Amino acid sequence: MSAADTKAAGPPVPVPPVPQVTGKSPHDDAPRVQKRKRKKGELLPYFLILPAIVAIAAVYLYPLGKTVVMSFQDMGRRELWSGEPAPWVGFEQFTNILGDSEFWWVTFRTIVFMAICVVLTMGIGLLVALLMRRLSTWVRLVLTACLIAAWSMPLMVAASIFRFMADSDYGLINTLIAKVAGEDWLGHNWYLNPIQGFGIITLLVVWGAIPFVVVTLYAALTQVPKELEEAAALDGASAYGIYKFVTWPVIKPVFTMVATLSVIWDFNVFGQIWLLRGNKPEPEYETLGLYSYSKAFESTSFSQGTAIALITVLLLSGVAVYYLRQLMKTGEVE
Amino acid sequence: MSSTTQTTQALRPDRKKSRLHLDIIGLGIALVMVFPVYWLVISALRPNREIRSYDQTLWPTSITFDNFVRATEQPNFGTAIQSSLIVAVTAVVGGMIIATLAALAIGRFRFFGRKALVLIMILVQMLPPTAMLIPIYAQLNAMGGIDEYWGLIVVYLVSTLPFATIMIRGFVVNIPVELEESAMVDGCTRFQAFRRVIFPLLAPGLAAASIFALVNAWNEYLFAYILINDNSKYTLNVWLMTFTTERGTDYGALMAASTMIAIPVVVFFMIIQKKMATGLTSGAVKG
Numbered sequence: 251m252s253a254a255d256t257k258a259a260g261p262p263v264p265v266p267p268v269p270q271v272t273g274k275s276p277h278d279d280a281p282r283v284q285k286r287k288r289k290k291g292e293l294l295p296y297f298l299i300l301p302a303i304v305a306i307a308a309v310y311l312y313p314l315g316k317t318v319v320m321s322f323q324d325m326g327r328r329e330l331w332s333g334e335p336a337p338w339v340g341f342e343q344f345t346n347i348l349g350d351s352e353f354w355w356v357t358f359r360t361i362v363f364m365a366i367c368v369v370l371t372m373g374i375g376l377l378v379a380l381l382m383r384r385l386s387t388w389v390r391l392v393l394t395a396c397l398i399a400a401w402s403m404p405l406m407v408a409a410s411i412f413r414f415m416a417d418s419d420y421g422l423i424n425t426l427i428a429k430v431a432g433e434d435w436l437g438h439n440w441y442l443n444p445i446q447g448f449g450i451i452t453l454l455v456v457w458g459a460i461p462f463v464v465v466t467l468y469a470a471l472t473q474v475p476k477e478l479e480e481a482a483a484l485d486g487a488s489a490y491g492i493y494k495f496v497t498w499p500v501i502k503p504v505f506t507m508v509a510t511l512s513v514i515w516d517f518n519v520f521g522q523i524w525l526l527r528g529n530k531p532e533p534e535y536e537t538l539g540l541y542s543y544s545k546a547f548e549s550t551s552f553s554q555g556t557a558i559a560l561i562t563v564l565l566l567s568g569v570a571v572y573y574l575r576q577l578m579k580t581g582e583v584e
Numbered sequence: 585m586s587s588t589t590q591t592t593q594a595l596r597p598d599r600k601k602s603r604l605h606l607d608i609i610g611l612g613i614a615l616v617m618v619f620p621v622y623w624l625v626i627s628a629l630r631p632n633r634e635i636r637s638y639d640q641t642l643w644p645t646s647i648t649f650d651n652f653v654r655a656t657e658q659p660n661f662g663t664a665i666q667s668s669l670i671v672a673v674t675a676v677v678g679g680m681i682i683a684t685l686a687a688l689a690i691g692r693f694r695f696f697g698r699k700a701l702v703l704i705m706i707l708v709q710m711l712p713p714t715a716m717l718i719p720i721y722a723q724l725n726a727m728g729g730i731d732e733y734w735g736l737i738v739v740y741l742v743s744t745l746p747f748a749t750i751m752i753r754g755f756v757v758n759i760p761v762e763l764e765e766s767a768m769v770d771g772c773t774r775f776q777a778f779r780r781v782i783f784p785l786l787a788p789g790l791a792a793a794s795i796f797a798l799v800n801a802w803n804e805y806l807f808a809y810i811l812i813n814d815n816s817k818y819t820l821n822v823w824l825m826t827f828t829t830e831r832g833t834d835y836g837a838l839m840a841a842s843t844m845i846a847i848p849v850v851v852f853f854m855i856i857q858k859k860m861a862t863g864l865t866s867g868a869v870k871g
Contacts, residue, residue: 294774298689299701301682302745309720309742310708316719330722378613381606389607389614396618402853403621404803406821407842411620414627414835422623425640436638457620518712521806528828529809542714547810552718559715570710574703 321557327550336553343557353541360517360537363448367516370456372509375463382468401461409525412454416440441527444534454522459515463508470504471497503580510573517566538562624846627839628652635836651840658837663816664823671733671819672801675740680794683748690749691756705746713806721810731814739807744797751796755789792856799849820845
C-alpha cells in the first residue's frame with residue numbers, strides 16, 4: 251500500500267513536530283531511560299521489536315530485495331506459473347528500458363504531473379491555511395468540517411465520484427459547461443485528449459490532498475506567537491513583511507516536510523489514474539507506476555516491471571533522503 | 585483543531601470589515617471542497633432517470649432509495665462485506681499487537697539499532713506500490729496465497745505497522761516512566777505494571793491507531809484487486825468495480841454503494857480527528 255493510497259485516510263507518516271514555544275526538549279528524559287537500560291535486561295527491547303522486524307522484513311524488505319533480483323532476470327508468465335528459475339540476463343532489462351523512448355516520455359510525464367500537483371496542492375493549501383486564521387470561528391468550523399468530509403472519502407469512492415462528474419454522457423461538468431459554452435460540450439469525452447484527462451486527474455489528486463495540507467499547516471500556524479506578529483505590526487511592518495519575517499520562518503519546517511511528502515506521493519500517484527481510466531489506462535496516461543504495472547501484469551513481463559519500479563525507487567531515493575534529514579533535524583527520529 | 589480565537593483583530597477594529605469578505609471566500613472554499621461529497625450522496629438518492637440524463641441538475645426532484653436497492657442486489661454484496669471485515673479486522677488486531685510491542689521498545693528503551701528501525705519504518709512507507717506489488721504477487725503465487733484471505737491480511741497488517749508503531753510510540757512517551765516505576769516498586773512485575781498501569785493509559789491512543797489502521801485496510805483496493813481473483817472473495821472496493829461493465833456504468837447504484845462504503849469511514853474519521861491532530865502535533869513528536 252503506498253502512501254498515495256492512505257492519503258484519503260490520513261497522513262501515513264508522522265507530521266513533523268510543530269515548533270513548540272514552551273516545550274521541553276525531547277532529550278530531557280534521555281538520561282533516565284539510559285540508566286534503566288543498563289539496570290534491566292538488555293535483550294527485552296529486542297524481543298519486543300522482533301515481531302515487527304520479521305513482519306517488515308517479510309513484506310517490505312524481502313520483496314524489495316526480490317525486486318532487485320528479478321530486475322536482473324527475465325521472469326515472464328511461464329516462469330511464474332511453472333516455478334522454473336528465471337534465467338539471468340544481467341543488465342538487459344535496464345538497457346532495454348533506458349533505450350526505449352517511451353520510458354523517457356513516461357518519466358517526463360510523471361515529473362511534470364508531479365510538479366503541477368505539488369505546486370497546486372501546496373499553494374492552495376498554504377493560502378487556505380493562512381485564510382483560516384482570519385475567519386470567524388463558525389466559518390472556520392464549517393470549513394474544517396468540509397475539509398474533513400473530503401479527507402475521509404476513500405480513494406476508490408472519490409475516484410468514482412470524479413469519474414461520474416466527468417462522464418461524457420451523464421457528467422455534471424459537461425452539463426455546466428454546456429450551459430455557458432453551448433451544446434457542443436454535451437457528450438464531450440475528457441479523456442480523448444490526455445491533457446484534458448490529466449486535468450480531471452489533477453483535480454482529483456489536488457482535491458484529495460488539500461485537507462491534509464491545510465490541517466497540518468494550520469496546526470503549524472497556530473504555533474506562531476501572536477506577540478511577535480503584533481510587535482512587528484506596531485513597528486510598521488506590512489502584512490507581507492510580517493508574513494515573510496515572522497510567520498514563514500515558524501511554519502517553514504512543517505511546510506518543507508509536507509511539500510517533500512507531496513513530491514513523493516504525487517510521484518507515486520497510481521490509483522487516481524488507474525481508477526479514472528477504468529483499470530486499463532491508455533499508454534498516454536501511464537506514469538512510472540502504471541508503466542511498471544502494465545509491463546508486469548498486462549504484458550506479463552514481470553522483470554521489466556520490477557526494473558522500472560527499481561528505477562523509480564532510485565529516482566525517489568534522493569527525495570526520501572532529504573525528507574529523512576529534515577526529520578532528523580527536527581528530532582522526530584530521536 | 586483547538587485554535588485560539590482571541591486573535592489580534594480585536595485590537596484593530598478596522599479589520600472587521602474585511603473579515604466579512606474573507607468569511608465569504610472561506611465559505612466558498614468549503615463549498616468547493618464538500619461538493620463532490622454532496623454530489624455522491626445526492627446522486628445516490630435521486631431517481632435513475634435523472635442520473636441517466638444529459639441535463640444534470642444540482643437539486644434532485646425527488647428522493648428514492650432505488651439505487652441502494654440495486655446496489656445491495658448486486659451479486660456478491662454480502663460476501664464482499666464479509667471479506668472486507670474479515671481481512672481488515674484480522675489485520676488490525678494483529679497489527680496493533682505487534683505495533684504496541686515495538687512502540688514500547690522504541691518509546692521506553694535506548695538500544696542499538698533503535699534509530700535505524702524508526703528510519704526504516706519511515707522509509708518503507710515511501711516505496712512505490714508496484715515495487716512491492718510485483719514481488720509480493722510472485723511470492724504469494726509460489727506459496728499458494730493468491731485468492732486466499734491470509735495473503736491480503738499479511739499485506740494489510742504490515743502496511744499499517746510502521747505508521748501505527750510511530751503513532752503509538754508518541755502515546756507511550758507521554759506516559760511518565762515514574763508511573764511504571766512506582767508500580768514496580770510496589771511489587772508489580774514488569775508485565776503487571778504494563779497491564780495495570782500503562783495499558784489503561786494507552787488505550788485511547790491504541791483505539792485511535794486501530795481506527796486509523798482499520799480505515800486504511802478498508803480503503804485499500806490495489807492489492808485486493810491483484811491478489812484476489814475469486815468473485816466470492818472480493819473486498820468491497822473491488823466489488824465496486826463490478827458496477828462498470830462493457831455496457832457502461834450504473835452510476836446510480838455505484839454512488840449508492842460508494843456511499844455505503846464511505847459512511848463507516850466518515851464516522852470513524854470524525855471519532856479520531858481530534859486524536860489525530862493531538863497525536864500528530866504533540867504526541868508523535870517527543871521521543
